[in-house]
Amino acid sequence: MKLLEGKTVLVTGASTGIGRAAAIGAAQHGADVVINYHARDEDAEACIAAIEATGQRGLAVKGDVAEPETAKAFVAKAVEAFGKVDVMVNNAGICPFHAFLDMPVETFERTMRVNLHGAYFMVQAAANQMVAQGHGGAIVAVSSISALVGGEYQTHYTPTKAGVHSLMQSTAIALGKYKIRCNSLLPGTILTEINKDDLADDAKRTYMESRVPLGRLGAPEDMVGPIVFLASDMAAYVTGAALLVDGGMFVNLQ
Numbered sequence: 001m002k003l004l005e006g007k008t009v010l011v012t013g014a015s016t017g018i019g020r021a022a023a024i025g026a027a028q029h030g031a032d033v034v035i036n037y038h039a040r041d042e043d044a045e046a047c048i049a050a051i052e053a054t055g056q057r058g059l060a061v062k063g064d065v066a067e068p069e070t071a072k073a074f075v076a077k078a079v080e081a082f083g084k085v086d087v088m089v090n091n092a093g094i095c096p097f098h099a100f101l102d103m104p105v106e107t108f109e110r111t112m113r114v115n116l117h118g119a120y121f122m123v124q125a126a127a128n129q130m131v132a133q134g135h136g137g138a139i140v141a142v143s144s145i146s147a148l149v150g151g152e153y154q155t156h157y158t159p160t161k162a163g164v165h166s167l168m169q170s171t172a173i174a175l176g177k178y179k180i181r182c183n184s185l186l187p188g189t190i191l192t193e194i195n196k197d198d199l200a201d202d203a204k205r206t207y208m209e210s211r212v213p214l215g216r217l218g219a220p221e222d223m224v225g226p227i228v229f230l231a232s233d234m235a236a237y238v239t240g241a242a243l244l245v246d247g248g249m250f251v252n253l254q
Protein backbone atom coordinates (compact mmCIF):
# COMPACT_ATOMS: atom_id res chain seq x y z
CA MET A 1 0.00 0.00 0.00
CA LYS A 2 1.36 3.44 -0.99
CA LEU A 3 0.80 5.91 1.83
CA LEU A 4 1.91 9.18 0.22
CA GLU A 5 0.30 8.95 -3.22
CA GLY A 6 -0.15 12.41 -4.82
CA LYS A 7 1.73 14.25 -2.10
CA THR A 8 4.71 16.54 -2.44
CA VAL A 9 7.24 15.78 0.29
CA LEU A 10 10.18 18.02 1.21
CA VAL A 11 13.15 16.56 3.08
CA THR A 12 16.06 18.59 4.43
CA GLY A 13 19.53 17.09 4.69
CA ALA A 14 18.81 14.32 2.21
CA SER A 15 22.13 13.84 0.42
CA THR A 16 22.92 10.98 2.77
CA GLY A 17 21.85 9.11 5.92
CA ILE A 18 18.36 9.28 7.38
CA GLY A 19 17.23 12.10 5.09
CA ARG A 20 18.25 10.19 1.97
CA ALA A 21 16.43 7.06 3.14
CA ALA A 22 13.34 9.12 4.01
CA ALA A 23 13.34 10.85 0.61
CA ILE A 24 13.60 7.59 -1.34
CA GLY A 25 11.09 5.93 0.99
CA ALA A 26 8.61 8.75 0.39
CA ALA A 27 9.00 8.30 -3.37
CA GLN A 28 8.45 4.55 -2.99
CA HIS A 29 5.21 5.50 -1.26
CA GLY A 30 4.06 7.58 -4.24
CA ALA A 31 5.30 11.11 -3.40
CA ASP A 32 7.16 13.61 -5.52
CA VAL A 33 10.15 14.63 -3.43
CA VAL A 34 12.21 17.80 -3.10
CA ILE A 35 15.45 17.51 -1.17
CA ASN A 36 17.70 20.04 0.48
CA TYR A 37 21.39 19.42 1.16
CA HIS A 38 24.45 21.53 1.85
CA ALA A 39 27.69 20.03 0.48
CA ARG A 40 27.48 16.63 -1.22
CA ASP A 41 26.47 17.47 -4.80
CA GLU A 42 27.09 13.98 -6.21
CA ASP A 43 25.25 12.25 -3.38
CA ALA A 44 22.30 14.60 -3.83
CA GLU A 45 22.22 13.79 -7.55
CA ALA A 46 22.31 10.07 -6.71
CA CYS A 47 19.41 10.53 -4.31
CA ILE A 48 17.38 12.23 -7.05
CA ALA A 49 18.23 9.39 -9.45
CA ALA A 50 16.96 6.89 -6.87
CA ILE A 51 13.76 8.91 -6.42
CA GLU A 52 13.20 9.08 -10.17
CA ALA A 53 13.87 5.34 -10.50
CA THR A 54 10.66 4.80 -8.52
CA GLY A 55 8.71 6.68 -11.23
CA GLN A 56 8.22 9.79 -9.08
CA ARG A 57 9.60 13.27 -9.66
CA GLY A 58 12.58 14.56 -7.69
CA LEU A 59 14.38 17.88 -7.31
CA ALA A 60 17.50 18.81 -5.33
CA VAL A 61 17.96 22.33 -3.97
CA LYS A 62 21.29 23.19 -2.40
CA GLY A 63 21.38 25.47 0.63
CA ASP A 64 22.59 25.96 4.18
CA VAL A 65 19.63 25.53 6.54
CA ALA A 66 21.32 27.82 9.07
CA GLU A 67 20.41 30.73 6.80
CA PRO A 68 16.75 31.83 7.07
CA GLU A 69 16.59 32.60 3.33
CA THR A 70 17.39 28.95 2.52
CA ALA A 71 14.04 27.79 3.89
CA LYS A 72 12.01 30.31 1.91
CA ALA A 73 13.91 29.49 -1.30
CA PHE A 74 13.54 25.74 -0.71
CA VAL A 75 9.77 25.96 -0.31
CA ALA A 76 9.43 28.41 -3.24
CA LYS A 77 11.39 26.09 -5.56
CA ALA A 78 9.31 23.10 -4.48
CA VAL A 79 6.08 24.98 -5.25
CA GLU A 80 7.48 26.19 -8.57
CA ALA A 81 8.39 22.62 -9.56
CA PHE A 82 5.54 20.54 -8.14
CA GLY A 83 2.83 23.07 -7.24
CA LYS A 84 2.43 22.47 -3.50
CA VAL A 85 3.92 21.29 -0.23
CA ASP A 86 2.10 18.55 1.68
CA VAL A 87 4.85 17.26 3.97
CA MET A 88 8.01 18.73 5.44
CA VAL A 89 10.55 16.33 6.94
CA ASN A 90 13.00 18.50 8.84
CA ASN A 91 16.06 16.31 9.13
CA ALA A 92 19.29 18.23 8.40
CA GLY A 93 21.65 18.16 11.34
CA ILE A 94 25.23 17.98 12.56
CA CYS A 95 26.88 16.55 15.66
CA PRO A 96 30.55 17.48 15.88
CA PHE A 97 31.46 15.54 19.01
CA HIS A 98 33.43 17.67 21.49
CA ALA A 99 34.10 17.89 25.24
CA PHE A 100 32.12 20.43 27.27
CA LEU A 101 34.79 22.38 29.17
CA ASP A 102 36.61 23.63 26.09
CA MET A 103 33.75 23.69 23.59
CA PRO A 104 34.67 26.21 20.87
CA VAL A 105 32.10 28.98 20.62
CA GLU A 106 31.91 28.47 16.85
CA THR A 107 31.12 24.75 17.24
CA PHE A 108 28.39 25.51 19.76
CA GLU A 109 26.87 28.28 17.66
CA ARG A 110 27.05 26.40 14.38
CA THR A 111 25.35 23.34 15.90
CA MET A 112 22.58 25.52 17.31
CA ARG A 113 22.11 27.34 14.03
CA VAL A 114 22.00 24.28 11.81
CA ASN A 115 19.95 21.98 14.05
CA LEU A 116 17.59 24.32 15.86
CA HIS A 117 17.44 27.62 13.97
CA GLY A 118 17.41 25.65 10.72
CA ALA A 119 14.46 23.57 11.91
CA TYR A 120 12.58 26.67 13.02
CA PHE A 121 12.96 28.43 9.68
CA MET A 122 12.13 25.32 7.64
CA VAL A 123 9.04 24.50 9.65
CA GLN A 124 7.89 28.11 9.50
CA ALA A 125 8.38 28.34 5.72
CA ALA A 126 6.56 25.04 5.11
CA ALA A 127 3.74 25.99 7.46
CA ASN A 128 3.17 29.34 5.74
CA GLN A 129 2.89 27.55 2.40
CA MET A 130 0.51 24.93 3.84
CA VAL A 131 -1.68 27.63 5.42
CA ALA A 132 -1.85 29.47 2.08
CA GLN A 133 -2.83 26.23 0.31
CA GLY A 134 -5.63 25.73 2.82
CA HIS A 135 -5.71 21.93 3.01
CA GLY A 136 -3.49 21.15 5.96
CA GLY A 137 -0.27 19.17 5.94
CA ALA A 138 2.20 17.19 7.98
CA ILE A 139 5.52 18.16 9.50
CA VAL A 140 7.91 15.52 10.82
CA ALA A 141 11.00 16.76 12.61
CA VAL A 142 13.91 14.41 13.17
CA SER A 143 14.79 14.99 16.81
CA SER A 144 16.60 12.23 18.73
CA ILE A 145 16.71 9.96 21.74
CA SER A 146 19.13 12.74 22.74
CA ALA A 147 16.14 14.99 23.39
CA LEU A 148 15.55 12.78 26.45
CA VAL A 149 19.04 11.79 27.60
CA GLY A 150 22.50 13.34 27.66
CA GLY A 151 25.87 12.72 26.05
CA GLU A 152 29.28 13.71 27.43
CA TYR A 153 30.49 14.93 24.03
CA GLN A 154 27.09 16.21 22.90
CA THR A 155 26.42 19.11 25.29
CA HIS A 156 25.94 21.46 22.36
CA TYR A 157 23.87 18.92 20.40
CA THR A 158 21.38 17.42 22.85
CA PRO A 159 19.78 20.82 23.63
CA THR A 160 19.11 21.27 19.91
CA LYS A 161 17.33 17.93 19.77
CA ALA A 162 15.25 18.75 22.85
CA GLY A 163 14.52 22.07 21.16
CA VAL A 164 13.32 20.43 17.96
CA HIS A 165 11.05 18.14 19.96
CA SER A 166 9.69 21.14 21.87
CA LEU A 167 9.21 23.04 18.60
CA MET A 168 6.95 20.25 17.35
CA GLN A 169 4.88 20.42 20.54
CA SER A 170 4.36 24.17 20.23
CA THR A 171 3.76 24.18 16.48
CA ALA A 172 1.25 21.35 16.92
CA ILE A 173 -0.76 23.84 18.97
CA ALA A 174 -0.10 26.85 16.75
CA LEU A 175 -0.94 24.99 13.53
CA GLY A 176 -3.71 22.62 14.62
CA LYS A 177 -6.36 25.13 13.54
CA TYR A 178 -4.95 24.84 10.00
CA LYS A 179 -5.03 21.01 10.10
CA ILE A 180 -1.26 20.89 10.02
CA ARG A 181 0.10 18.04 12.14
CA CYS A 182 3.52 18.33 13.78
CA ASN A 183 5.36 15.34 15.22
CA SER A 184 8.91 14.40 16.06
CA LEU A 185 10.87 11.25 15.38
CA LEU A 186 13.38 10.28 18.06
CA PRO A 187 15.93 7.90 16.51
CA GLY A 188 18.37 5.99 18.71
CA THR A 189 21.86 5.35 17.34
CA ILE A 190 21.69 4.96 13.58
CA LEU A 191 24.77 4.14 11.51
CA THR A 192 25.42 7.16 9.27
CA GLU A 193 28.13 9.67 8.40
CA ILE A 194 27.28 11.70 11.51
CA ASN A 195 28.75 9.09 13.86
CA LYS A 196 31.15 7.24 11.57
CA ASP A 197 34.25 8.55 13.36
CA ASP A 198 32.78 8.17 16.83
CA LEU A 199 31.79 4.55 16.20
CA ALA A 200 35.08 3.72 14.48
CA ASP A 201 36.22 3.07 18.06
CA ASP A 202 35.41 -0.66 18.36
CA ALA A 203 34.97 -0.52 22.13
CA LYS A 204 32.46 2.33 21.86
CA ARG A 205 30.55 0.66 19.06
CA THR A 206 30.37 -2.66 20.91
CA TYR A 207 29.17 -0.84 24.02
CA MET A 208 26.49 1.05 22.06
CA GLU A 209 25.31 -2.17 20.42
CA SER A 210 25.12 -3.86 23.81
CA ARG A 211 22.69 -1.17 24.97
CA VAL A 212 20.11 -2.11 22.33
CA PRO A 213 17.66 -4.89 23.30
CA LEU A 214 17.04 -5.65 19.62
CA GLY A 215 20.75 -6.43 19.33
CA ARG A 216 21.95 -4.03 16.65
CA LEU A 217 22.40 -0.36 15.90
CA GLY A 218 19.88 1.17 13.52
CA ALA A 219 20.11 1.67 9.76
CA PRO A 220 18.69 4.74 7.99
CA GLU A 221 16.06 2.46 6.40
CA ASP A 222 14.74 1.67 9.89
CA MET A 223 13.51 5.28 10.06
CA VAL A 224 11.51 5.17 6.83
CA GLY A 225 8.37 3.40 8.05
CA PRO A 226 7.96 5.65 11.11
CA ILE A 227 8.55 8.83 9.07
CA VAL A 228 6.17 7.77 6.30
CA PHE A 229 3.55 6.82 8.87
CA LEU A 230 3.73 10.20 10.64
CA ALA A 231 3.61 11.99 7.27
CA SER A 232 0.64 9.99 6.01
CA ASP A 233 -3.09 10.16 6.53
CA MET A 234 -2.77 6.96 8.62
CA ALA A 235 -1.61 9.39 11.34
CA ALA A 236 -4.51 11.83 10.77
CA TYR A 237 -5.19 12.19 14.53
CA VAL A 238 -1.52 12.20 15.61
CA THR A 239 -0.03 15.59 16.41
CA GLY A 240 2.35 16.86 19.07
CA ALA A 241 3.64 13.32 19.48
CA ALA A 242 7.16 11.94 19.67
CA LEU A 243 7.96 8.51 18.25
CA LEU A 244 11.04 6.87 19.75
CA VAL A 245 12.66 4.49 17.23
CA ASP A 246 15.72 3.14 19.00
CA GLY A 247 15.57 -0.67 19.15
CA GLY A 248 14.65 -0.31 22.82
CA MET A 249 17.83 1.51 23.87
CA PHE A 250 16.08 4.17 25.97
CA VAL A 251 14.32 1.76 28.32
CA ASN A 252 17.40 -0.41 28.85
CA LEU A 253 18.52 0.67 32.32
CA GLN A 254 19.88 -2.74 33.41
Ligand SMILES: NC(=O)C1=CN([C@@H]2O[C@H](COP(=O)(O)OP(=O)(O)OC[C@H]3O[C@@H](n4cnc5c(N)ncnc54)[C@H](OP(=O)(O)O)[C@@H]3O)[C@@H](O)[C@H]2O)C=CC1
Residues within 6 Å of the ligand: 012, 013, 014, 015, 016, 017, 018, 019, 036, 037, 038, 039, 040, 041, 063, 064, 065, 066, 091, 092, 093, 094, 095, 114, 142, 143, 144, 145, 146, 186, 187, 188, 189, 190, 191, 192, 193, 194, 195
Ligand atom coordinates in the same frame (compact mmCIF):
# COMPACT_ATOMS: atom_id res chain seq x y z
N1 LIG B 1 22.56 8.95 13.10
C1 LIG B 1 22.04 8.95 14.34
O1 LIG B 1 22.39 8.10 15.20
C2 LIG B 1 20.99 9.93 14.70
C3 LIG B 1 20.70 11.04 13.93
N2 LIG B 1 19.74 11.91 14.33
C4 LIG B 1 19.42 13.08 13.53
O2 LIG B 1 19.10 12.69 12.22
C5 LIG B 1 19.38 13.76 11.33
C6 LIG B 1 20.14 13.21 10.15
O3 LIG B 1 21.36 12.69 10.61
P1 LIG B 1 22.16 11.53 9.90
O4 LIG B 1 21.43 11.03 8.73
O5 LIG B 1 22.57 10.59 10.95
O6 LIG B 1 23.47 12.34 9.47
P2 LIG B 1 24.30 12.43 8.12
O7 LIG B 1 25.54 13.14 8.49
O8 LIG B 1 24.39 11.10 7.47
O9 LIG B 1 23.39 13.37 7.20
C7 LIG B 1 23.20 14.72 7.52
C8 LIG B 1 22.50 15.40 6.38
O10 LIG B 1 22.27 16.76 6.76
C9 LIG B 1 22.80 17.60 5.76
N3 LIG B 1 23.27 18.86 6.33
C10 LIG B 1 24.21 19.03 7.29
N4 LIG B 1 24.36 20.34 7.53
C11 LIG B 1 23.51 20.99 6.70
C12 LIG B 1 23.22 22.35 6.49
N5 LIG B 1 23.84 23.31 7.16
N6 LIG B 1 22.29 22.66 5.57
C13 LIG B 1 21.66 21.70 4.86
N7 LIG B 1 21.90 20.38 5.02
C14 LIG B 1 22.82 20.05 5.95
C15 LIG B 1 23.90 16.82 5.11
O11 LIG B 1 24.11 17.32 3.80
P3 LIG B 1 25.57 17.58 3.19
O12 LIG B 1 26.45 16.48 3.69
O13 LIG B 1 25.34 17.58 1.73
O14 LIG B 1 25.98 18.89 3.73
C16 LIG B 1 23.31 15.42 5.10
O15 LIG B 1 22.46 15.27 4.00
C17 LIG B 1 20.13 14.80 12.14
O16 LIG B 1 19.24 15.84 12.49
C18 LIG B 1 20.57 14.04 13.38
O17 LIG B 1 20.68 14.88 14.50
C19 LIG B 1 19.01 11.71 15.45
C20 LIG B 1 19.24 10.64 16.24
C21 LIG B 1 20.26 9.67 15.94
Ligand SMILES: C[C@H](O)[C@@H]1OC(=O)[C@H](O)[C@@H]1O
Residues within 6 Å of the ligand: 095, 143, 144, 145, 146, 151, 161, 187, 188, 189, 190, 194, 195, 198
Ligand atom coordinates in the same frame (compact mmCIF):
# COMPACT_ATOMS: atom_id res chain seq x y z
C1 LIG C 1 25.42 11.26 16.48
C2 LIG C 1 25.05 10.25 17.51
O1 LIG C 1 25.73 9.07 17.29
C3 LIG C 1 23.61 9.95 17.43
O2 LIG C 1 22.92 11.14 17.36
C4 LIG C 1 21.95 11.17 18.24
O3 LIG C 1 21.09 12.00 18.24
C5 LIG C 1 22.07 10.08 19.19
O4 LIG C 1 22.63 10.61 20.34
C6 LIG C 1 22.99 9.13 18.55
O5 LIG C 1 23.88 8.56 19.43
